[in-house]
Amino acid sequence: MQEATFLILTALADGSQHGYGIIAEVQEISGGRVRLRAGTLYTALDRLRVDGLIEVDREEIVEGRLRRYYRLTPEGTERLAAEAARLQANARAALARLKPLGVVT
């Protein structure tokens, strides 16, 4: 799973979000490192919808403009959990090997 995809799914893990909300969440989760642009975001959202990992939660009109909220599907939640566990296991293994070198505490 690509980092942007992982971060988008993470942004939706605790509730539905609209496009701008996802961009802001992803920026916050990544500590400002990843700033999604609209083109990248909507290509990823389209892909995730086709793959059945997210779905449209609701639509609103705010100041005359469409705002569409997305949420994780059960399959999306499952995939995110599996990916998070995989990354955690890899990180744990890396940290365990780095510890004797004194690089990490």
Next chain:
Amino acid sequence: MTEPSRLERGYRRVLACYPKEFRRANEEEILAVLLATAAEGRQRAGLAECADLLRGAIKMHLGMSRSPRPVLNAVRLMCAGAVLTLAVLATVLVTLGSLRSDFIQNFTAAQWHTVMLTQIVPVLASAPIGAGVWLWLAWANGRGYDWARPAFMALFGVVTTGLLLGVGEGTALYAPADLIAATVLWLVGLAVIVLIFSKTASPYYQQEPAQQ
């Protein structure tokens, strides 16, 4: 109703590059995000933002967000095939000088002239068209048109014939680098065939285009 700002008009021009059906469903929403993320007082769409939107538009036209994974990978390979076709052309051009001097040692200059006209020039002239065909079939397969797979089979047939002829002529007419480049291109074509005829990919080609 207020007039759209210059920035909004700029974004709309770039969004016009997206496929019609995608625009109908998403343009207003994307526009809202673009305007919300634009810096205060900004008048024109940024270059990076436009490049990102154009990249997204190309992916949408190639069906790269809608197609199943094997088709997605096949589309990527077909784009690589287009680049490789041009790489074969470049390889032939680069090795032409050494090929000529080797050829002239055994044959006359007039024979070299004939070989150039009948065999090498057609290869060089058809390469850009070939690259275009690879890209066109990438688009058609990405969109899931039912004719796209047989059409790619036909292209693969041409690539295979070209490779067999090249191998038949051997080093008399082509440098080893030319044959290696042509073999890599053939392998790319073979991988595409495997992907687009896979079990996961097949249902995608049986849908109505509107569903894709």
